[in-house]
Amino acid sequence: MSTLKWIILVAGGLLLFAVRIDSTDEQQVVPLAQEGEKIILFTQEADEHFRTTCLPKVRDWAAAEGLEFIALDAAAGIPSEITATPAIVFQNQQGRALYASRYSELGTIKNFVRTNRLRPQRTAPLCAEEVLQYRSGRAALNAPVKLTELQGSMPEAWSPEAFKSIALASIQRGMEQFTMQSEACLQRTDRAFYCDFHPYRSEEGILYLSLELYSMFNCIRPVFKTADQPLSSAFEDFSQLFEKAGKKLQEELLQQTENSKIGDAWSPIAESIPSKNWDELGLALPPEAANTAPPKTDFTIAQQWAGAQAVVPGVPALFFRFMEPLDRYAGEVPDFAGELTTDANGKLRNGTFTARLKSLTMGMTELDDKVKKKYIYTRKFPEASFYFDLPESAESDLRAGRLNRLAVPGVFTFMQQEKPMTVQAELTPQLLDSGEQQLLVHVQFDLNITDDYGIAGPDGPDPARKTMVFDLNFIMLPQ
Numbered sequence: 001m002s003t004l005k006w007i008i009l010v011a012g013g014l015l016l017f018a019v020r021i022d023s024t025d026e027q028q029v030v031p032l033a034q035e036g037e038k039i040i041l042f043t044q045e046a047d048e049h050f051r052t053t054c055l056p057k058v059r060d061w062a063a064a065e066g067l068e069f070i071a072l073d074a075a076a077g078i079p080s081e082i083t084a085t086p087a088i089v090f091q092n093q094q095g096r097a098l099y100a101s102r103y104s105e106l107g108t109i110k111n112f113v114r115t116n117r118l119r120p121q122r123t124a125p126l127c128a129e130e131v132l133q134y135r136s137g138r139a140a141l142n143a144p145v146k147l148t149e150l151q152g153s154m155p156e157a158w159s160p161e162a163f164k165s166i167a168l169a170s171i172q173r174g175m176e177q178f179t180m181q182s183e184a185c186l187q188r189t190d191r192a193f194y195c196d197f198h199p200y201r202s203e204e205g206i207l208y209l210s211l212e213l214y215s216m217f218n219c220i221r222p223v224f225k226t227a228d229q230p231l232s233s234a235f236e237d238f239s240q241l242f243e244k245a246g247k248k249l250q251e252e253l254l255q256q257t258e259n260s261k262i263g264d265a266w267s268p269i270a271e272s273i274p275s276k277n278w279d280e281l282g283l284a285l286p287p288e289a290a291n292t293a294p295p296k297t298d299f300t301i302a303q304q305w306a307g308a309q310a311v312v313p314g315v316p317a318l319f320f321r322f323m324e325p326l327d328r329y330a331g332e333v334p335d336f337a338g339e340l341t342t343d344a345n346g347k348l349r350n351g352t353f354t355a356r357l358k359s360l361t362m363g364m365t366e367l368d369d370k371v372k373k374k375y376i377y378t379r380k381f382p383e384a385s386f387y388f389d390l391p392e393s394a395e396s397d398l399r400a401g402r403l404n405r406l407a408v409p410g411v412f413t414f415m416q417q418e419k420p421m422t423v424q425a426e427l428t429p430q431l432l433d434s435g436e437q438q439l440l441v442h443v444q445f446d447l448n449i450t451d452d453y454g455i456a457g458p459d460g461p462d463p464a465r466k467t468m469v470f471d472l473n474f475i476m477l478p479q
């Protein structure tokens with residue numbers, strides 16, 4: 001067994017938020033939950049994958065965290081703002097929050113609880129204009145379409161505008177179960193999948209159409225793509241080809257909502273299921289929490305931001321773990337800071353974030369010293385950083401008072417190796433009651449430490465033993 005494997009095995013189980021290590025290296029489980037904190041799960045019989053695979057993990061974590069765990073059958077009645085299951089709710093004395101991400105990602109569920117402990121969530125629909133929408137019972141499913149410019153050999157005497165207009169109309173015919181809505185709004189338990197169409201015309205006049213489908217919860221990795229097997233036809237038949245492509249993506253999209261094993265599946269709430277409010281379910285909030293005003297959305301977002309303040313005192317802004325099922329091997333980098341800018345219109349422009357690796361800890365001093373001296377060489381490579389500078393054309397608008405999900409391309413530097421990287425970021429500009437602003441930031445990315453950096457991981461299956469997941473959760477303040 002390699003030295004690093006031995007180190008990691010000794011450090012196993014040092015989960016940062018449930019375990020604290022004192023000077024004698026004795027492990028003490030410290031539940032972080034406060035009085036009245038609950039995790040509430042609504043499910044239906046159709047949620048088989050969640051009930052058998054994910055629900056037990058959430059229940060076990062809630063028990064370790066000291067959270068009251070409540071599982072309810074949606075068929076007996078469910079609040080009207082919940083449109084589909086599985087639905088995960090966090091409730092404490094300050095308010096109630098509905099989870100809106102992949103149900104299979106326990107790390108994201110933990111982060112959801114952390115970020116909603118201090119400030120209650122106020123739900124507001126997410127609306128878009130001119131979007132295809134599918135409805136089932138109470139639930140809505142949006143399918144925004146992205147059609148890129150025709151590439152390759154251009155035909156003679158053709159109109160790009162007419163091509164785009166006909167192509168979009170053909171896609172809409174193909175997605176026959178979806179209806180174009182002038183305003184298509186989503187509740188937090190609704191879904192959206194982004195449908196990308198990339199046309200290419202060969203010199204021989206053949207039109208190739210590549211397709212990609214992205215979950216709203218991750219705009220970096222597609223859940224479906226045609227890759228090296230695009231759809232094709234003679235260019236003059238492009239209308240029929242786009243209609244066929246629309247049918248294909250509709251099929252794949254609905255398949256994801258029914259059978260996804262990565263957390264995108266859902267079960268719409270039928271209109272016949274009775275609506276029950278939270279009081280009727282025995283889950284009333286204290287009067288002061290129930291009357292809390294909704295978040296402000298009518299402010300101008302600050303342009304200069306800095307810092308990396310912990311969202312919850314004592315919880316690090318940056319922590320790392322190996323991919324499941326090896327996520328018990330974990331650590332943190334407490335010395336972490338950053339800065340970013342937005343323009344006058346609230347668009348994210350650039351930023352730099354730096355982790356000082358000498359502060360890295362896995363909970364035991366002797367283990368930390370060995371990792372830093374023998375494996376990541378912190379004396380020679382004291383920092384890791386991520387830098388991005390987005391073009392003006394980037395789709396990077398931030399909405400005040402709302403959670404904004406963005407794919408942010410940049411450059412990651414570690415051990416003096418620069419690698420292009422796109423990270424999934426969630427940014428929420430907030431206006432506090434004091435009149436001050438803050439920016440909640442959540443970023444998650446992963447590294448193949450074995451193939452890319454030559455660092456051996458713990459014993460276990462691929463790709464988990466090679467893959468470290470980094471989770472950043474912090475508050476930035478205006479400068």
